[in-house]
Amino acid sequence: MSLRSRMLLQRVLFALKAHNVRYRQTSGAGSVLWETPVRPLCCSNRRHAPAPASTGPSSLSFRSHTCGELRSDHVGQKVTLCGWVQYLRQDLFVILRDFSGLTQVLIPQEESANNLKAALCGLAVESVVKVTGTVRKRPAGQENKLMPTGEIEILAQNLEVFNICRKLPFEMKEFVKKSEALRMQYRYLALRSSQMQKNLRLRSQLVMKMREYLCNVHGFVDVETPTLFKRTPGGAKEFVVPSREPGLFYSLPQSPQQFKQLLMVAGVDRYFQIARCYRDEGSKPDRQPEFTQVDIEMSFVDQAGIMALVEGMLQFSWPAEKGPLQVPFQVMTYNEAMRDYGVDKPDTRFNMKLIDLSEVFSSTKIEFLRSALSQSEGSIQAICVPSGAKHFTGKDLDVLKQTAKAQFGQELSLVLVRDDGTLKSPLKKLLSVPETENLLSRAEAKPGDLLLIAAGSLRVVLPLLGNLRLQCAQLLESHGLSLRDPSAFHFLWVVDFPLFLPKEDNPEELDSAHHPFTAPRTEDTDLLLSEPHKVRGQHYDLVLNGCEIGGGSIRIHKASLQLHVLKNILKEDPSLLSHLLEALDSGAPPHGGIALGLDRLVSVVVGASSIRDVIAFPKSFRGHDLMSHAPDTVSEEELKPYHISIKWPTEQRGGGGGGGSAGK
Amino acid sequence: MSLRSRMLLQRVLFALKAHNVRYRQTSGAGSVLWETPVRPLCCSNRRHAPAPASTGPSSLSFRSHTCGELRSDHVGQKVTLCGWVQYLRQDLFVILRDFSGLTQVLIPQEESANNLKAALCGLAVESVVKVTGTVRKRPAGQENKLMPTGEIEILAQNLEVFNICRKLPFEMKEFVKKSEALRMQYRYLALRSSQMQKNLRLRSQLVMKMREYLCNVHGFVDVETPTLFKRTPGGAKEFVVPSREPGLFYSLPQSPQQFKQLLMVAGVDRYFQIARCYRDEGSKPDRQPEFTQVDIEMSFVDQAGIMALVEGMLQFSWPAEKGPLQVPFQVMTYNEAMRDYGVDKPDTRFNMKLIDLSEVFSSTKIEFLRSALSQSEGSIQAICVPSGAKHFTGKDLDVLKQTAKAQFGQELSLVLVRDDGTLKSPLKKLLSVPETENLLSRAEAKPGDLLLIAAGSLRVVLPLLGNLRLQCAQLLESHGLSLRDPSAFHFLWVVDFPLFLPKEDNPEELDSAHHPFTAPRTEDTDLLLSEPHKVRGQHYDLVLNGCEIGGGSIRIHKASLQLHVLKNILKEDPSLLSHLLEALDSGAPPHGGIALGLDRLVSVVVGASSIRDVIAFPKSFRGHDLMSHAPDTVSEEELKPYHISIKWPTEQRGGGGGGGSAGK
Structure with a gap:
């Protein structure tokens, strides 16, 4: 200079x-x-000409x-x-x-x-x-x-x-180095950064284009639905809002699901809303108690129609600087996703698919493999990490084994393929020559590669390898290898989910895999009476770079079918949804829809590590607004009109007395 | 046929x-x-072509x-x-x-x-x-x-x-005749009517065009602000939302006021949001606990700029079938509005302005008029109802007198001008000939007209006649006269409001006329120290056909001035707004904005009698959702995570014991 x-x-x-x-x-x-x-206003009440x-x-x-x-x-x-x-x-x-x-x-x-x-x-x-x-x-x-x-x-x-x-x-200029707590407290300063300005503006633009697509191109109607709603019984994640009528509470809904379906019954035909939703995840870390979804519902449409609509919407609204978006997106069944990626939201930016080795070891003499194969849903599965043997340190390998053990209770067998093609593995001595050859050929393992092998029930082995696959990708990248293009956007539909899953606490009973309003696949409908666990739903998830960014379904539009699902399969009290059942019986059209998680979508698009980077005023890790100090104390006096009082935990109901019984 | x-x-x-x-x-x-x-889905997971x-x-x-x-x-x-x-x-x-x-x-x-x-x-x-x-x-x-x-x-x-x-x-076909309660319970059927379909679609279109105008024409950024916020101390109209931390509550804000200002401090430059707002009006009838406002804030702008923006937005988004909108809108000062219409939101679709008769009666011998003129702010005001004498029945006249008496504690003098020009009035004998002539000429009263005369303090007489003016318009229309064109849309800006008003319960102290963030008019700034009650604010209200549909202001952007207003004039504890004061001191640009009540605006545009007709799922008169039965009971068990319990009013704190004291 x-x-x-x-x-x-x-x-x-x-x-x-x-x-x-x-x-x-x-x-x-x-x-x-x-x-x-600043600038003197014109003295008369008629104003001067606006700026140029x-x-x-x-x-x-x-x-x-x-x-x-x-x-x-x-x-x-x-x-x-x-x-x-x-x-x-x-x-x-x-x-x-x-x-x-x-x-x-x-x-x-x-x-x-x-x-x-x-x-x-x-x-x-x-x-x-x-x-x-x-x-x-x-x-x-x-x-x-x-x-x-x-x-x-x-x-x-x-x-x-x-x-x-x-x-x-x-x-x-020191700001970025400060703690996140400080940056949240002075959020209005953090927002001055060019990155945050870009994120907020990109979000606004994206939403604007989505609206143009839905409203102007496809005739959708933007309808606002209430956020002061009735509490879903057992809806543990719904915030309650006391009303001034003693004992009566509104709740903040997790989604406008019921309202969007009622709008279809009402003949609105095509509804969308950029909807604020609420979820009280209590002690879960990194939660946003309020979030936004792009909420869509259509009548007289099938799964293909909704999928085409969403593809068109994303293509139309996609930021130009991120390159054009190819449609249609790839489609994968739930079974394929689990089989090949061990997860229902695969990151398809890289390969490293799961490999079924069960056949390779079908007549093995290795005891733990034999025993694994003999159990119900027993299988031997592997992933082949390209140049994993070359790049992974002993510590890396330990971390992988530890994940398997700690999170999945599963042993992991490692096979390192040396540069000269020889193997380094505890299994080496146990493997027969044809087994070794079959293994390497089936896994397409090349010198320098690493095989991770897990044997056991598919229910454990697939998610385990799905998890390790992502962990290996991170490890390879931490060693400087580029596996996933950070500028690539891989959209993927996952379809044909099971309609019901065994309840976690009682596997004899069934729970909705997504929600009780999802329609079964046509050809599986008869199974609802005989083998409901085999029924696949008309549900579709949208996945972007391994993040689930949306999900939707064709809904049940017949009251009789909805009643059967609620009462006979899910064993729920149908009277709690009587208004919906009644609505279905009053001329409900076939309909379906989807909800996209806007915060998550935008964060993937801008490459942010947290959705907090695409929200103007997010809550902290613990759900606090560190700038204004929300939530905050409220005096008992101010709570009076709502007929509630605080029960301090140290008192353990002692002083408070009759609250519980009074509630009846 | x-x-x-x-x-x-x-x-x-x-x-x-x-x-x-x-x-x-x-x-x-x-x-x-x-x-x-309905229609068999393609069996493969790849889907068939969409509809034509x-x-x-x-x-x-x-x-x-x-x-x-x-x-x-x-x-x-x-x-x-x-x-x-x-x-x-x-x-x-x-x-x-x-x-x-x-x-x-x-x-x-x-x-x-x-x-x-x-x-x-x-x-x-x-x-x-x-x-x-x-x-x-x-x-x-x-x-x-x-x-x-x-x-x-x-x-x-x-x-x-x-x-x-x-x-x-x-x-x-019987539906329209049913009670509103029934129509609310079966809202999804009520929404099938062509009128409700039109209302929802017009609303969606109007909002879409507003967004296009703000985003695409003027570079505004659509930013979502939190609805789980900190309770405003004394914010009696804010719903509380208990958190899972004992004694800590979020609240649902009445508007994003603080956030929009903080976004300006953050350099967002131009913000808008179609914002959900909440107001707990308790026992007030015909309330919607949640409503929607078009929320706008801009930096580096003056009052004229915001007004031009809103005019442009309404012109741009105005439904074509309602005819073109002329801009700029008429502007009136608060004082002019009170003087001519007796209200700060005049319906300018018809004339019938207030007439000051004080001069006419300056030397009157009529005792009650003399006495009225002699009091502080004493005045004699009238409205001349065209052909009121001809059309109003005795009962009509009684209703008007009763309104004056019951709502304003004020006597009303009636003067009917007969077709032959003679008067019928209790005042007739008391009026001198020149007084009669002056009165008729000042009021421009023609045969068949009716004069309503009120004498007293301007503070009572102006609002009284403002009220009677509207009542007379309704009465004339009920007699078949067309006074207000139902297809006319008269937009009006009202400006130069006082910045502060005497507190209702303690007229010695001042309250903000709108909110404490409104900037004073430049030329009135010095009065803030000496005579704050004389200060006019840079506030503007937007009125449509006599409905206030929006209000906004240029904000105070200097921390020192904001502190003075909060602490010295409003006598509030400034520490409660410390984050805002701190933000103003960290480089706040000059800024201002406006909020339009979307529900009200749309209801005037479509000619609906209630905002419930432009909301898909409104709450009832009493704030209930009659379809889903919200608000509803919640078990004490479900309230446990929120550390609150219900205080039943019949118990009168008796059984509940320590609740109140435990809260300390």
């Missing part, structure tokens, strides 16, 4: 060009109660341009920018920032502009100002190619200080 | 044209558990057209419609309905179609079916001009019954 020559050049330029600098500084001293207001631009980001504004838009085309124009002081450089430049970027403001050096110079040089970082000046080309060699506005600078002619930044909890 | 000739014509037509009727009826008998599912249309209201659907779109252009086309059986006519026609309208389906009469005929004739009203057939021109003379599809009918060739409507609580 040739500062000297730069300053010389400036002097020459100044000498050549007379500036008519008007200088109006607001009274910014700390002693006055408030500074001269009538559309675009600077319409109706004090500025003529944003801080990110000036280019060499604008040279010679008089412009007005508003923004924050990013930093000052050597009493020569003020770098001004707004949401759109940075612009360099040149501080006039000539004597006639002494007041302006002093005011500019005295600006505290993060103060908010308006600068009027002329766009100049930067002197040759002084361009900044890394800065979109790096070809130009603004020669300041006028400054208005809107607000002096008096107090920052820390230097802005 | 020449039914005979019609049937004859049909026979001829059928004889001329051979129909290849395929007939597939689903097993609709009540004895089977469920009927054959790829965009529009019938895209991806079982139907080819909606029930409202077929015209004579479509004659000869084979179409598929899906919808509800509106009614059957003489075993000849099924009238099919969907959201878009009605289509007449002709039942084939030839013998070869006996099965199809039987199925169609046996359809229960409100059953859901798919009909395939050919579009025919209706026989000459049989067209229905009142029906958009009245030129055509569909000759049915195939029927699929999706769902039989087995049970309706009442006949659909």
Whole structure:
């Protein structure tokens, strides 16, 4: 940086060009109660003409341009920018920032502009100002190619200080290094980062395009559904909201499921809503008690129709800078996903599929393999980690074995294929020559690869290897291998889920795999009477890069079938859903829909590590708003109208007395 | 209706044209558990091609057209419609309905179609079916001009019954006559009416256009703000939401006010949100505990900018069928509105302004008028009701006097101008000749008019006459006079409100007229120290046909000024808003915004008498969801995780014991 020559050049330029600098500084001293207001309003109640631009980001504004838009085309124009002081450089430049970027403001050096110079040089970082000046080309060699506005600078002619930044909890440039708690407490500062600005704007744009697609292209109706609803019996994850009627509570619903179906019964035909949903996950870490879903429901449609709609919507709304999206998306059955990836939301950005070795070992003499195969649903499965033998350390291998043991109660057999093709494995001596050959050929293992082999029930072995597959991908990447393209977006439909699953606490009984409103697959309908556990549902999950970002189904639209599922299969009291059953019997059309998790979708799109990075004011890990301190105490007096009182846990019902019985 | 000739014509037509009727009826008998599912899904997990249309209201659907779109252009086309059986006519026609309208389906009469005929004739009203057939021109003379599809009918060739409507609580055509409670309980049936379908669709369209205007035209960012927030101290109208941490509560905010301002501090520049807001109005009737506002905030803008933005937004999004909207809207100061209309949200669709008669009676001998004028802010005001003397009955006049007495504690003097120009009034004998002449000329009273005169403090007299003005308009209209054009939309800005008002319970102290974040008008800023009650705020209300549909302000962006208002003027504890004060001190830009009440706006646009008619699932008059029965009881067991218990009012704290003290 040739500062000297730069300053010389400036002097020459100044000498050549007379500036008519008007200088109006607001009274910014700390002693006055408030500074001269920004800009006098017209005194009459009829107002003056709005600012020059009538559309675009600077319409109706004090500025003529944003801080990110000036280019060499604008040279010679008089412009007005508003923004924050990013930093000052050597009493020569003020770098001004707004949401759109940075612009360099040149501080006039000539004597006639002494007041302006002093005011500019005295600006505290993060103060908010308006600068009027002329766009100049930067002197040759002084361009900044890394800065979109790096070809130009603004020669300041006028400054208005809107607000002096008096107090920052820390230097802005130190901000990223601070604890997340501090960044959450000063969320309004964290949001000033270009990354957060981009995330919020991309989210807004994405949602806007989705709306255009649904409303304008396909005739959907945006309908708002209530969030003060009736509590679902047993809905342990629903927040309660006391009403002023003693003992009566609203609840905040986890989704508008019932309402969207009722809208179909109501003949609304095509409904969508960007819906706020609530889930009280209590002590679970990293929870957001409120989240947003893109909620869609259609009448007279089948599974293929909903899938095509969602593909079209994502293609239409996909941010241009992320490259075009190919449709249709890949489709995989639940069984295929479990078989090949050991999980119902496979990350298909890389291969490393599960390999069934049961046949290889069908007549093995190895005792633990024989015993595994003889058990119910017994199987021998493996994954082959490319160059895993080469790159994984002993510690890596221990971690994998430990995961198997701790999370799945399962032993893992490792086979390392040395560069010379020989094996290193506890199994080595036990394997026959044909077994070894079959194993390597079946697994397509090459020198340097690592085989992870698990033997046992498919119910354990598949999820185990599905988990290790992802862990191995992370390990390989931590060793510098690129396995998953961070700019790739692999969408995948998973279909043909079982409609019911055995209850965790009582495997004799069945639970809905998703929810009790999912329709069975047509050809499985008869099984509902005989073998309900074999019925597949018309349910579809949408997976992106191994994250489940949505799920939906064709719903049951016949009251008789819905009643059978509730009463005979799920053993639930159907009277709790009587209004829905009644609605189905009043002329319900065939219908189906989907809900996409917007926060998760956007976080994958922008590559954020947490959904907190795509939410303006997220709750902390523990569900707190660290800025305003919510949740907070409320006095017993203020609780009175709601006919509730606090039961402090230390008292253990002692003092509180009759609460429980009074509740009857 | 020449039914005979019609049937004859049909026979001829059928004889001329051979129909290849395929007939597939689903097993609709009540004895089977469920009927054959709608449409077999492709067996493979790869799906079949979507339905013909790829965009529009019938895209991806079982139907080819909606029930409202077929015209004579479509004659000869084979179409598929899906919808509800509106009614059957003489075993000849099924009238099919969907959201878009009605289509007449002709039942084939030839013998070869006996099965199809039987199925169609046996359809229960409100059953859901798919009909395939050919579009025919209706026989000459049989067209229905009142029906958009009245030129055509569909000759049915195939029927699929999706769902039989087995049970309706009442006949659909009787529905409008039923009690609102019943219509709320069966909301999904009420929503099938063409009016409700129109209302929901117009609302969706209006919001979509607003979003396009804000996002696409002016670069606004749609940001979602939390609804689980910290309770505002003293925020009696905020619902509380217990958390799982003992004694800690979230609250549901009445508006995103704090968040929108923090977003400006965060540099988001232009924010909007169609925001769900909550207000617990307890025992107030006709309340909606949740409602929706169009929430807007902008940086680097003044009052004129926000007003121009809103005008542009409404013009852009205005439904075409309501005629174009003229901008800019009329602007009126608060003082002008009170002076001329006696209210801060004048209905400017009609004149009948308040008339100041103080001068007319400045030297009157009439005792009660003299005494009124001599009191502080004493005044004599009137309205002249055109042809009120002619049309109002004695009972009408009594009602007006009673309103004055009961609601305002004020006597009202009536002067009826007879057709011959003579007066009928208790005042008649007391008025001098010049007074009478002045009165009539000042009031521009013509024969047949009615003068309502009130004398007293302006604080009472203006609101009284403002109220009577509206009541007189209603009375005139009830007598068949058209005063307000029901298709007219009069938008009006009311500006220059006082920033503070005397507290109702303690007039010595001041309260914010709107909220404590409103900036004072520039020229009034100095009065904040000396005479705060004289300060006008940079606040603006948007009024439509006499309804307040929005309000906003330029906000205080200096911490020092905000602190002064909170602490010295409003006498509030500023520590409760410390995060906001801290934010203002960290570089807050000048900013302002507005919030429009979406439910109210839409209800005025569609001419609905209640906002319940523009909300899909509103709460009842008492805040209940009559369909699902919310709010509902929750067991003490389910309240346990929230550390609260119910205090039953009959127990009067007796049995419950320590609740109150335990809370300390």
